[in-house]
Amino acid sequence: MSVPSSPRSATAFDPHDPLGIDDLLTPEDLAVRDTIRRWAADRVLPHIADWYERGELPVLRELTRELGAMGALGMPLTGYGCAGASAVQYGLACLELEAADSGIRSLVSVQGSLAMYAIHRFGSEEQRRRWLPGMAAGEIIGCFGLTEPDHGSDPAGMRTRAKRDGSDWLLTGRKMWITNGSVADVAVVWARTDEGIRGFLVPTDSPGFSAPEITHKWSLRASVTSELVLDEVRLPADAVLPEVTGLRGPLGCLNHARYGIVWGAMGAARSSFESALDYARSREQFGRPIGGFQLTQAKLADMALELHKGILLAHHLGLRMDAGTLRPEQVSFGKLNNVREAIGICRTARTVLGANGISLEYPVMRHATNLESVLTYEGTVEMHQLVLGKALTGLDAFR
Template sequence: MSDQRKAAAPDARDFLALDRELTDEERDIRDTVRAFAADELLPNVADWYEAGTIPDARGLAKRLGALGVLGMHLEGYGCAGVGPVAYGAACRELEAVDSGLRSFVSVQGSLAMTAIHKFGSEEQKREWLPGMAAGDAIGCFGLTEPDSGSDPGSMRTRARRDGDGWVLDGTKMWITNGSVADAAVVWAATDDGVRGFLVPTDTPGFTANTVRHKLSLRASITSELVLEGVRLPGSALLPGSRGLGSPLSCLNEARYGIVWGVVGAARACYESALEYATTREQFGQAIGGFQLTQRKLADMVVDVNQAQMTALRIGRLKEQGACHHNHVSFGKFANVAAAQRVARTSRSVHGANGITLEYPVMRHMANLETVATYEGTEEIHALSIGQAVTGVSAFR
């Protein structure tokens, strides 16, 4: 017998009904973060972007802490302990507003807090994680240097023994939240290889300088960290950190958030184009009725939904403990490129209006240029995927 049931027409905003694949808890978290983003962030983000800062970063941290998204994927110490897909859905809703706001959460939770959670002593965890989860303390993650980006093994920051303590010297660059942080996780070369250090930012010799004149991620605080003879007690060492694998494992957590986050940026650009195309009239009809515009909308909805499928699949693999770092490279490489295509296409649909802050598309478009570079450039992720499928490293 033939099936007489009629399938419902696709939802233009969830064409493949992918949100039906979320559990009730994951949907609740999605809805909670989406509502917070709409009420607390979206009305302000254009002004923050234009100003080139987050005026009240500490207040924002506390609101995000109360929401429960800071370190939300970690267990214990005041953290929510939710699953990877719930965390991903939260990142998606935050980046639908702005990549800089998702970065604020990612750096706090997936970089600084994850480093302490994975490699810190019990004393360090108890001292810092509850306050960071609540947003009472802000953290940053110092790995990248002015001359050491894609090759962190060439870092020049050094930590040398000084009696029972350590002395750190060096410079870190492009550090999100650096100039508003209470603690910096700083990675430095030692005689025993790369180790992590938990550095209170009021330590003498530590300076954070805000990076100015950015044209991307403007609703984010980016800093240079300078360490000149910074003396730390032995207890500042993250005892579980050993080699470059330690910071890279933290970066993988942050990259996973990007895999989901850029879906939000792409979705926001597509939805803005859809709304604009169905209301903007030229030549006596809405521009969405023209073939070329419909082709653009079709390309965008395909990219958004395929990127969401990729994020969801990698999230489920992560739940199963089957997510390899190459899977995350696949997701970042594919989804950032898809989001960039959507942002560019959406900008063209909006015409001249697309370059203003009245619409989100140019802001997302500029932000995604940075997202394509940080947490591993697209070239590095392409080589990671290439190595995975050939078994041959092309990095050197």
């Protein structure tokens, strides 16, 4: 009678990776993640509380060039100086960037997943060659103009209009809540035309273009947010993106950016959870660390559950994107779940830290307030619920 072999001894439990998710990652994945993590620890974390408190990102162009040198801008895109990384690797980069601050991840998302993606996917070869290499290197900054003062969730109602004037276009309208707007060199602007909604590449030094910065924000303070004002901006015929007409263009770009948010939100959540875990081990009340009390352990266990479930969901969606099988409804699933759960983790972590949780000496409240913006932009909770509701029932409840 044969004797069964002894089972392989399990590795030690890792509080920072309780499910062993790192085992799902390739050596290349881990190298990308660790490179971005080291960069963020060196270049962002020592300064982010001060930038956030001051409401500015004074080294934006310097950081953008550094991100470009690492291949972090337009990561999943191929050619034109882009890294051609996998979707999973791009997601891991978003997680690490947002673990530093949502504003830094937003800078990368808008540059790569909105502005660069629009040009790469819908632009002409001439447009790609003109703009993408400089954008991939971080020498050219882009922004993405879709949302308007009166039209956010319903972009079909946009009022910005482009009309033909001979062989040129004249572009008039306003866009609102535009990340990178006042520092951008080129704006991807979506406008109504007689042919339908079209995308335009607008050099920001064009006469009639201005981008006043939006101030007095309590969220995404270490991020440049602007209004775009277009007063009969004259553009040549070749400024229009030739490969798309209608909302399919901007919504396709948003879907790509939302995927990065699915990962990024878990970065903010991880930073808050780890801050609470470290605090619970060292903060003493009633003669012992608060991490030794049942109620605190329940909070830590619940946070760990949602954090690592969210990372597993993000990884699954990344594999689907790499396989070419990811659907927009699945991105809505991830964005809705992960941002909502990330906010919950931040709020619970704040209770573990007590009064210290509201201090910028810790990252928790900064992440919590940033995520209030992330919850709303690129699709509110309600819009993603309706996307899933339509997919589940086959019935359209948007109107």
